[in-house]
Amino acid sequence: MVSRSELFRECQAALENAGIPDARFDTLCIFQDCLGDRNPLFSPLEAVPADAEAMINAMTERRISGEPLQYILGQWEFYGYPFRVGAGVLIPRPDTETLVDNVIRLCRANGITSPKIADLCAGSGCIAVTLKKELPLAEVSAVELSQEALPYLRQNAALNEAAVDIIEGDVLAETTAARLCGLDIVVSNPPYLTAEEMKELQTEVGREPSMALAGGDDGLDFYRALTPLWKGSLKSGGYICFEFGMGQHDEVGKILAENGFENIQFTRDLGGIVRTVTAVKR
Numbered sequence: 001m002v003s004r005s006e007l008f009r010e011c012q013a014a015l016e017n018a019g020i021p022d023a024r025f026d027t028l029c030i031f032q033d034c035l036g037d038r039n040p041l042f043s044p045l046e047a048v049p050a051d052a053e054a055m056i057n058a059m060t061e062r063r064i065s066g067e068p069l070q071y072i073l074g075q076w077e078f079y080g081y082p083f084r085v086g087a088g089v090l091i092p093r094p095d096t097e098t099l100v101d102n103v104i105r106l107c108r109a110n111g112i113t114s115p116k117i118a119d120l121c122a123g124s125g126c127i128a129v130t131l132k133k134e135l136p137l138a139e140v141s142a143v144e145l146s147q148e149a150l151p152y153l154r155q156n157a158a159l160n161e162a163a164v165d166i167i168e169g170d171v172l173a174e175t176t177a178a179r180l181c182g183l184d185i186v187v188s189n190p191p192y193l194t195a196e197e198m199k200e201l202q203t204e205v206g207r208e209p210s211m212a213l214a215g216g217d218d219g220l221d222f223y224r225a226l227t228p229l230w231k232g233s234l235k236s237g238g239y240i241c242f243e244f245g246m247g248q249h250d251e252v253g254k255i256l257a258e259n260g261f262e263n264i265q266f267t268r269d270l271g272g273i274v275r276t277v278t279a280v281k282r
């Protein structure tokens with residue numbers, strides 16, 4: 001039988017040799033998951049049961065093959081809530097917590113206690129579910145087209161006991177926008193990577209669905225299409241809130257202004273990158 005610390009060293013070294021960044025962190029997450037222990041190294045000499053050892057080795061191999069850690073664990077945290085993830089759905093990013101913060105702040109600042117919110121390109125549901133948890137009186141709809149992502153979205157709403165209205169549909173279709181009206185908030189983290197960026201994806205991001213990443217040649221296709229289309233679903237005084245990629249703020253701001261949105265305000269993410277925008281429909 002191998003001890004926890006021995007096996008830990010072996011796995012970390014295997015990940016390091018494979019060039020995986022954050023090898024120690026990834027090893028720790030795998031150990032926590034397989035041993036059901038938040039502090040697996042507090043008892044370093046404890047023997048690892050054979051079935052747990054097999055699981056740890058299998059997960060380490062998957063990680064070496066370039067699979068994202070989050071897919072291997074099958075669950076990831078966003079805004080303190082658990083979300084199931086796996087192949088076919090975008091992994092929730094901490095950057096997107098800034099987008100959620102914006103929506104909560106707007107609702108509180110404007111005294112909107114029971115906002116009607118639509119999350120477009122909802123994916124795992126991290127935005128929609130978190131908003132429903134943080135603003136329990138909100139009426140939250142989550143629109144998603146991908147047949148691979150929808151089961152995760154449903155599962156995550158159930159897992160978090162969040163009553164989110166899940167709409168299977170294309171956010172670019174007028175028929176979808178026509179299903180929702182009188183909205184206080186339209187929020188979206190649409191695909192925004194440029195064609196150039198799509199060619200040079202980090203190995204792990206390359207395992208995520210391109211449908212959730214590719215925003216056309218300049219990455220701005222969704223902002224150009226969603227802004228005029230969903231403006232009609234917003235009530236006057238309602239807000240549109242977008243996440244976008246590094247360096248896209250000028251262009252996204254221009255699209256909002258061209259479509260008559262006002263009070264266009266940007267926020268930086270935790271890494272200091274201008275990452276989100278809010279704007280009001282008058």
Ligand code: GLN
Pocket residue numbers: 093189190191192193205212213214
């Ligand atoms: N933030 C993601 C990335 O950098 C992109 C997500 C998106 O296109 N909405 O990989």
